[in-house]
Amino acid sequence: MLPALSRVAVCGGTHGNELSGVYLVHERLKRRKKSQVMEPVAVVTVMSNPRAVQRCVRYTETDLNRCFTHAMLSLSASEQTSYELVRSQELNSLLGPKGSAEAMDLICDLHNTTANMGLCLITYSDSDWICLHICKYLQARAQHPRTDVRYIHYDIPRSEAYSLDSVGKHGFAMEIGPQPHGLIRANIFMAMQEAVQLLLDWVRLFNSGAQFEGGSVDVYTLVKNIDYPRDPHTHTIIAAVHPDLQDRDFCLLHPGDPMFLSFSGETLRYKGKEPLYPFFINESAYYEKAVALSLARRRKVEIPAIRSSRM
Amino acid sequence: MSSRVNASYFPQAERVAIFGGTHGNEMSGVTLVNMWIKNRAEIERSGVAVRAFITNPRAVEKCSRYIDTDLNRAFTPENLSTASGDGLPYEVQRAKEVNQIFGPKGSPDAYDVIFDLHNTTSNMGSTLILESSTDYFNLQMVHYIKKAIAPESCMVLLNEHPHLKYATTRSVAKHPVGLEVGPQPQGVLRSNIFESMRAIMKHALDFIELFNSGVEFPACSVEVFRVHERVDYPRDTNGNITAMVHPHLQDCDWEPLNPGDPMFQTFDGRTIPYEGASPVYPTFINEAAYYEKQQACITTRRETLAANAIRKISK
Numbered sequence: 001m002l003p004a005l006s007r008v009a010v011c012g013g014t015h016g017n018e019l020s021g022v023y024l025v026h027e028r029l030k031r032r033k034k035s036q037v038m039e040p041v042a043v044v045t046v047m048s049n050p051r052a053v054q055r056c057v058r059y060t061e062t063d064l065n066r067c068f069t070h071a072m073l074s075l076s077a078s079e080q081t082s083y084e085l086v087r088s089q090e091l092n093s094l095l096g097p098k099g100s101a102e103a104m105d106l107i108c109d110l111h112n113t114t115a116n117m118g119l120c121l122i123t124y125s126d127s128d129w130i131c132l133h134i135c136k137y138l139q140a141r142a143q144h145p146r147t148d149v150r151y152i153h154y155d156i157p158r159s160e161a162y163s164l165d166s167v168g169k170h171g172f173a174m175e176i177g178p179q180p181h182g183l184i185r186a187n188i189f190m191a192m193q194e195a196v197q198l199l200l201d202w203v204r205l206f207n208s209g210a211q212f213e214g215g216s217v218d219v220y221t222l223v224k225n226i227d228y229p230r231d232p233h234t235h236t237i238i239a240a241v242h243p244d245l246q247d248r249d250f251c252l253l254h255p256g257d258p259m260f261l262s263f264s265g266e267t268l269r270y271k272g273k274e275p276l277y278p279f280f281i282n283e284s285a286y287y288e289k290a291v292a293l294s295l296a297r298r299r300k301v302e303i304p305a306i307r308s309s310r311m
Numbered sequence: 312m313s314s315r316v317n318a319s320y321f322p323q324a325e326r327v328a329i330f331g332g333t334h335g336n337e338m339s340g341v342t343l344v345n346m347w348i349k350n351r352a353e354i355e356r357s358g359v360a361v362r363a364f365i366t367n368p369r370a371v372e373k374c375s376r377y378i379d380t381d382l383n384r385a386f387t388p389e390n391l392s393t394a395s396g397d398g399l400p401y402e403v404q405r406a407k408e409v410n411q412i413f414g415p416k417g418s419p420d421a422y423d424v425i426f427d428l429h430n431t432t433s434n435m436g437s438t439l440i441l442e443s444s445t446d447y448f449n450l451q452m453v454h455y456i457k458k459a460i461a462p463e464s465c466m467v468l469l470n471e472h473p474h475l476k477y478a479t480t481r482s483v484a485k486h487p488v489g490l491e492v493g494p495q496p497q498g499v500l501r502s503n504i505f506e507s508m509r510a511i512m513k514h515a516l517d518f519i520e521l522f523n524s525g526v527e528f529p530a531c532s533v534e535v536f537r538v539h540e541r542v543d544y545p546r547d548t549n550g551n552i553t554a555m556v557h558p559h560l561q562d563c564d565w566e567p568l569n570p571g572d573p574m575f576q577t578f579d580g581r582t583i584p585y586e587g588a589s590p591v592y593p594t595f596i597n598e599a600a601y602y603e604k605q606q607a608c609i610t611t612r613r614e615t616l617a618a619n620a621i622r623k624i625s626k
Contacts, residue, residue: 023578026551027578027579056602056603057375114496114498114499178496180432180494180495180496180497180499180599181496181497181498181599182432182497182599182600182602183432183597183598183599183602184552184555185555185556185561185597186555186556186557186558186561186576187558187561189555189578190580236345237342237500240500240501240502240505241500241501241502242502243502243503246501246502246503261502263342263346263505282499282500282501284496284497284498284499285498287374287498287499288374
């Protein structure tokens with residue numbers, strides 16, 4: 001038995017050039033103005049980084065989605081040296097405060113990636129039954145268009161969790177790719193629109209007291225990030241993601257498999273000892289974070305049946 | 312034997328440039344040019360000086376398309392003749408510098424050939440972009456490249472449109488050639504796209520070397536797609552887009568679009584058809600950089616151009 005989710009937030013434009021979320025939020029806000037229909041769930045729709053959205057850039061001074069650690073949310077006004085640091089505290093007041101009883105019950109933060117990842121829910125817990133059940137529900141129903149849905153877990157304690165979704169009592173980033181930044185693809189938009197609708201359907205059902213049967217969900221837990229091979233003196237990149245790895249997110253990578261193809265034609269191989277699942281393969285925004293791809297372990301997590309304690 | 316009429320003679324191509332980073336986030340050209348600046352071996356050919364050059368270093372540093380204004384629209388006569396000064400947009404100042412090194416545009420001192428390397432988010436494959444239907448040197452070069460990379464294909468886009476033609480960085484040269492390879496997101500380097508661009512440049516330089524050695528290239532014909540119109544997204548009165556490229560059109564660059572075919576899809580799922588009078592061949596479908604230029608795609612018409620035989624002027 002879990003408390004009902006009475007307050008839900010759908011956020012887009014946390015990165016201003018990830019356009020599925022930007023347009024989804026824009027359309028939701030437009031429809032809200034037009035009709036006074038009350039939705040069965042109290043949903044707050046937020047454009048997280050309006051200045052970045054206006055310029056169609058990821059961020060204006062610093063990555064907003066790295067500004068939600070407890071330390072950064074506690075910076076004094078004089079220490080908030082960027083637009084995004086000021087904005088993260090505004091969002092924390094609106095949707096949090098993080099860690100308090102007033103925080104949103106659930107935050108869904110909409111993102112796109114240039115990587116071929118399908119739809120992923122990315123969160124900090126592998127035992128948050130709400131998030132895991134939502135994932136299971138989406139996996140069964142994301143059909144128009146047919147979308148692969150996966151659950152990614154970053155094993156980071158809540159206080160160090162740096163992204164917007166960590167402000168809510170429950171939360172996840174809903175990441176869909178592949179889509180280049182700065183443009184909108186109809187099929188990707190429709191997949192995200194359907195997923196958000198399914199999410200809100202689930203919340204409504206959950207809040208009405210429906211029971212959701214237990215089962216299992218595959219959880220991908222981040223193990224490590226791999227940088228591009230670089231020139232030791234200049235640090236410039238000297239190889240590209242290998243054609244055999246490009247677009248093969250979530251295809252098991254074995255020791256010895258090709259990873260990079262150098263500009264001089266040499267194949268550089270995965271030197272780890274353990275087969276792992278790659279994701280965020282060749283995400284454009286991660287070049288500056290020195291990440292060519294991320295690697296995860298996969299395991300089945302058993303989830304219990306859940307039901308909301310009726311109010 | 313070159314006894315037929317209509318052979319065209321051109322001087323030896325002595326100076327050739329390869330531009331990368333005209334848009335700082337189009338990574339194939341940035342990477343290739345930086346590589347060739349460090350190690351020129353791959354681009355060296357006898358009889359010609361080949362120079363690799365980053366045209367917009369500040370945009371490359373920032374990994375953005377441009378700093379103040381699009382460099383690839385900046386080579387207008389007005390910009391190139393304007394007085395230098397602190398108030399100038401970075402790219403206008405840069406255009407003047409590029410024009411000084413590789414031009415002046417329109418003068419006998421200008422570089423013979425300039426290749427400008429670009430990427431697009433559109434599914435255009437490898438595309439060579441020409442600005443004149445009567446530059447037989449360029450037509451023969453693209454004909455040579457197309458044959459050399461077969462069975463891989465390479466489209467030829469011709470932009471000779473009086474209003475839609477624009478003042479490109481490469482237009483400084485006597486023979487400007489654009490090379491556009493996609494699909495690739497901005498800021499991303501894909502291995503296959505990188506290697507395609509590299510292979511095309513190799514054949515382009517081989518052609519120049521052969522031409523310079525005195526080889527005659529016989530008359531030929533080249534299929535091109537001539538720029539016809541640009542089509543914007545449907546927008547509301549505030550200028551916001553109200554529809555997306557339709558899934559049936561998305562990624563279908565170079566395929567025929569007939570009147571009535573789906574073109575856009577509104578956010579609530581309604582189809583907006585193509586309302587032109589005749590079939591066209593769209594390209595640059597959903598290029599991220601063109602949202603701000605009010606362009607969802609460019610429509611083109613197919614045409615076959617005839618190119619005279621060409622040969623180097625013997626001294």
